[in-house]
Amino acid sequence: MGKHVLLYGLLCGILIAALKLIEYRWLMVEYSVEIYGGLVATVFACLGIWIGLKLTRPPRHTETVVMREVVVPAPANFVRDEARLATLGITPRELKILELIAEGLSNKEIAARAFVSENTVKTHSSRVFDKLGARRRTQAVQLGKEFRLIP
Amino acid sequence: MGKHVLLYGLLCGILIAALKLIEYRWLMVEYSVEIYGGLVATVFACLGIWIGLKLTRPPRHTETVVMREVVVPAPANFVRDEARLATLGITPRELKILELIAEGLSNKEIAARAFVSENTVKTHSSRVFDKLGARRRTQAVQLGKEFRLIP
DNA sequence: GCATACATCATCCAAAAGGATGATTTTGCG
DNA sequence: CGCAAAATCATCCTTTTGGATGATGTATGC
Numbered sequence: 446m447g448k449h450v451l452l453y454g455l456l457c458g459i460l461i462a463a464l465k466l467i468e469y470r471w472l473m474v475e476y477s478v479e480i481y482g483g484l485v486a487t488v489f490a491c492l493g494i495w496i497g498l499k500l501t502r503p504p505r506h507t508e509t510v511v512m513r514e515v516v517v518p519a520p521a522n523f524v525r526d527e528a529r530l531a532t533l534g535i536t537p538r539e540l541k542i543l544e545l546i547a548e549g550l551s552n553k554e555i556a557a558r559a560f561v562s563e564n565t566v567k568t569h570s571s572r573v574f575d576k577l578g579a580r581r582r583t584q585a586v587q588l589g590k591e592f593r594l595i596p
Numbered sequence: 597m598g599k600h601v602l603l604y605g606l607l608c609g610i611l612i613a614a615l616k617l618i619e620y621r622w623l624m625v626e627y628s629v630e631i632y633g634g635l636v637a638t639v640f641a642c643l644g645i646w647i648g649l650k651l652t653r654p655p656r657h658t659e660t661v662v663m664r665e666v667v668v669p670a671p672a673n674f675v676r677d678e679a680r681l682a683t684l685g686i687t688p689r690e691l692k693i694l695e696l697i698a699e700g701l702s703n704k705e706i707a708a709r710a711f712v713s714e715n716t717v718k719t720h721s722s723r724v725f726d727k728l729g730a731r732r733r734t735q736a737v738q739l740g741k742e743f744r745l746i747p
Numbered sequence: 748g749c750a751t752a753c754a755t756c757a758t759c760c761a762a763a764a765g766g767a768t769g770a771t772t773t774t775g776c777g
Numbered sequence: 778c779g780c781a782a783a784a785t786c787a788t789c790c791t792t793t794t795g796g797a798t799g800a801t802g803t804a805t806g807c
Contacts, residue, residue, distance in 0.1 A: 536783060549735025551763070564786050571765065581793085582764075583733055584700025689754060702793070715756050722795065732763085733794075 526593040533592075539573040540594060542566060547586045547595050677744040684727045684743075691745060693720040698737040698746050 530540065545555040552570070556563040570582065577592075579585035589595040681691065696706040703721070707714040721733065728743075730736035740746040 538784065546734060547738070549730065549732055549738040551732060553763085561784085562786055564788090565784075567765075568785075568787095571767090574765080579700065580765085581700055581702060583697060583737060586734060586737065587698070587700040687753060704793090712754085713756055715758090716754075718795075719755075719757095722797090725795080731795085 523596040524593070525595075529592050530594055533576045535573060535576050535594070539569050539576070542569040543573050543585060543589050544595050546570060546582050547589060674747040675744070676746075680743050681745055686724060686727050686745070690720050690724040690727070693717060694724050694736060694740050695746050697721060697733050698740060 535543075541559065542555060545558060550558065552563050552566045556566045559566065570585075574580065574582075574585050577585050577588045579588055586595070686694075692710065693706060696709060701709065703714050703717045707717045710717065721736075725731065725733075725736050728736050728739045730739055737746070
């Protein structure tokens with residue numbers, strides 16, 4: 446900011462000098478005042494715009510640490526779309542796996558939690574991906590939420 | 597915007613009239629040119645600042661509404677938790693990547709959509725995983741939603 | 748001028764995920 | 778009982794993802 450003020454001062458100085466010069470040369474000429482005024486007006490308008498822009502540029506990192514604990518908008522009113530579930534032909538086990546995937550668990554963790562082998566988890570997830578038309582687990586989660594199969 | 601231009605024109609008109617008046621009254625007085633110039637400079641500088649501020653003020657409704665057939669579980673009233681974003685130190689770019697991950701895109705697809713290399717996407721995602729405390733992208737999405745960083 | 752933050756890209760390596768396929772066991776139902 | 782759907786597990790192979798680290802360029806702040 447200090448640099449800007451300095452620059453501003455310098456510019457003003459140069460301007461004043463320039464104006465003095467113009468003044469001495471053109472003061473006698475007709476319409477000199479109008480030209481002079483116009484010049485001053487233009488230059489200062491530009492300068493003003495520049496300053497305005499500088500002033501409003503927000504500082505990059507003004508850490509306004511305001512802790513604000515907000516309860517997550519829990520999907521309390523979640524109702525599973527059983528119809529869609531049926532039309533897609535997704536089995537209960539596959540849905541369970543999808544839910545666990547949505548919780549951000551790895552296949553290994555899901556296997557541990559569901560008391561099955563990791564291979565089984567992979568089979569279920571592959572099937573559910575097929576049925577959802579997903580190619581990745583993140584996509585499966587996205588689609589699962591869209592279809593209201595998982596909260 | 598049109599309103600602003602009109603207002604600007606009107607102001608200029610009034611100003612010119614005022615200047616004419618001043619001119620006729622004070623042109624004879626000594627130092628009149630200096631005073632005149634100073635006045636013009638001040639007024640136009642203020643005007644410039646005002647215009648600069650107007651220009652940088654983000655317009656209220658720049659967002660182009662694009663209809664999407666995807667009707668996700670109505671996050672109609674989603675408000676990003678900027679405070680949390682700041683405390684976690686997640687940068688805009690990282691947030692963008694997180695959003696694209698949540699849409700179920702692969703790193704390659706994200707790279708294509710964000711016009712960067714896949715390596716860059718991986719860097720951003722790694723950073724955002726670190727900051728979120730996630731080990732997988734599904735987990736990152738889950739946490740991102742919990743923290744209200746993404747819809 | 749120098750330190751910092753941010754964004755960008757790269758390389759190497761390991762772990763996880765995904766696709767294809769086949770086999771075995773459970774379970775529900777006519 | 779016998780069948781079919783569902784669930785379970787495995788193997789092989791490819792792709793994706795994640796971790797660690799370093800380099801470069803560009804702003805910005807002090």
